[in-house]
Amino acid sequence: MFLSNIQLLNFKNYEEAHMVCSPQINCLVGENGSGKTNMLDAIHYLSLVKSAFAGHDQQSIKHQSGFFSVMGSFDLEVRKHKVLCGLQAGAKKVLKCDQVAYDRLSDHIGRFPVVLMAPHDTDLIREGSEERRRFFDTIICQLDQHYLQALMNYSNLLKQRNALLRQCQPVGRIDEDLLATYDHALLQKGQAIAERRQVFVAYFEPLFQAHYRELSGGREAVALNYRSEVLTEGFGDRFRSAVQKDLILGRTTLGVHRDDLKFSIDGHAVKRFGSQGQQKSFVIALKLAQFDVLQEQKGFKPILLLDDIFDKLDDQRMHHLLSLVADGRFGQIFITDARPERTKSLVAGMAQVKVFRVDQGKISEEE
Numbered sequence: 001m002f003l004s005n006i007q008l009l010n011f012k013n014y015e016e017a018h019m020v021c022s023p024q025i026n027c028l029v030g031e032n033g034s035g036k037t038n039m040l041d042a043i044h045y046l047s048l049v050k051s052a053f054a055g056h057d058q059q060s061i062k063h064q065s066g067f068f069s070v071m072g073s074f075d076l077e078v079r080k081h082k083v084l085c086g087l088q089a090g091a092k093k094v095l096k097c098d099q100v101a102y103d104r105l106s107d108h109i110g111r112f113p114v115v116l117m118a119p120h121d122t123d124l125i126r127e128g129s130e131e132r133r134r135f136f137d138t139i140i141c142q143l144d145q146h147y148l149q150a151l152m153n154y155s156n157l158l159k160q161r162n163a164l165l166r167q168c169q170p171v172g173r174i175d176e177d178l179l180a181t182y183d184h185a186l187l188q189k190g191q192a193i194a195e196r197r198q199v200f201v202a203y204f205e206p207l208f209q210a211h212y213r214e215l216s217g218g219r220e221a222v223a224l225n226y227r228s229e230v231l232t233e234g235f236g237d238r239f240r241s242a243v244q245k246d247l248i249l250g251r252t253t254l255g256v257h258r259d260d261l262k263f264s265i266d267g268h269a270v271k272r273f274g275s276q277g278q279q280k281s282f283v284i285a286l287k288l289a290q291f292d293v294l295q296e297q298k299g300f301k302p303i304l305l306l307d308d309i310f311d312k313l314d315d316q317r318m319h320h321l322l323s324l325v326a327d328g329r330f331g332q333i334f335i336t337d338a339r340p341e342r343t344k345s346l347v348a349g350m351a352q353v354k355v356f357r358v359d360q361g362k363i364s365e366e367e
């Protein structure tokens with residue numbers, strides 16, 4: 001699968017841009033702040049219908065304009081698909097594939113998968129559990145529409161239960177019947193989500209470990225440990241009896257939305273004990289395993305977006321990644337770099353390379 005071209009209107013710092021892409025390697029070079037990452041983000045929109053960076057879609061509309069649109073054509077085996085994602089300020093996002101609007105944006109997730117490697121990836125290790133849940137949930141959602149629906153239902157139920165808790169806070173009493181309805185549904189959905197996560201992590205972990213071994217020379221034993229409290233005996237009772245605490249705090253304190261994944265090296269938490277190099281290898285191995293899983297499950301290679309990673313990687317890890325590129329392990333790749341000469345020399349001799357110069361929200365192909 002590859003993106004053959006992309007057109008932007010009023011997207012972030014681009015007023016108008018058109019890029020005819022190589023099915024293999026696309027290098028975007030230009031000064032800091034010129035719009036390289038924004039172009040990757042536009043590709044991310046076509047795949048996952050949201051920004052990889054901005055918290056709100058409205059932030060992706062170019063300043064002083066009232067809408068954005070991103071349009072792209074994907075070649076998937078012999079078929080071509082035109083995807084359009086647009087947003088009018090203050091309105092709902094629109095997504096069309098082959099000129100037909102989706103009723104549910106979520107139906108699009110997983111059709112044109114991408115894997116993004118970016119400088120902030122180590123947040124996966126350093127930040128709280130939400131980042132790790134989001135990483136795994138995003139992959140599973142691309143593979144399994146039922147999981148995506150279950151997650152969305154769970155999140156809606158959780159919002160409703162939390163609203164009920166807050167409503168009842170001043171009086172200290174709660175509508176027991178309504179609460180029981182939410183509890184029952186949350187417990188049921190939560191269990192299904194936890195079981196799916198557990199199965200997925202068991203499948204993902206060996207792929208991740210193989211990449212880590214290749215990157216680190218096999219010196220350390222790494223593990224991903226997912227153990228949800230939801231799957232432990234008597235969870236339903238503990239969940240229900242936490243209601244007094246929930247009422248005081250105005251939120252649901254137990255459930256899959258609190259799950260964490262423990263990342264470890266030789267039995268110790270990577271977050272606390274991993275060196276910077278180990279943490280980098282850890283996240284690269286996670287992303288490479290994400291690529292493998294999507295490829296294996298979809299039957300084609302996802303698009304790989306490499307944002308500014310050469311600046312952040314040391315020689316050993318960079319060469320490993322480039323050797324995978326040279327071996328043809330990946331399909332279409334987009335690489336951004338503020339230092340054109342470095343990228344050009346790294347990809348010299350590789351087939352089907354296109355270099356694009358980005359300058360203050362304008363993009364043009366170099367000869």
Ligand SMILES: Nc1ncnc2c1ncn2[C@@H]1O[C@H](COP(=O)(O)OP(=O)(O)OP(=O)(O)O)[C@@H](O)[C@H]1O
Nearest residue numbers: 012013032033034035036037038059060061062063
């Ligand atoms: N909604 C928006 N409207 C206009 N400009 C925006 C908007 N959102 C972001 N920008 C601008 O886009 C620029 C950043 O672009 P981008 O992150 O793509 O840069 P880059 O080329 O990847 O830079 P670096 O090499 O530093 O990573 C900033 O100047 C920022 O102000």
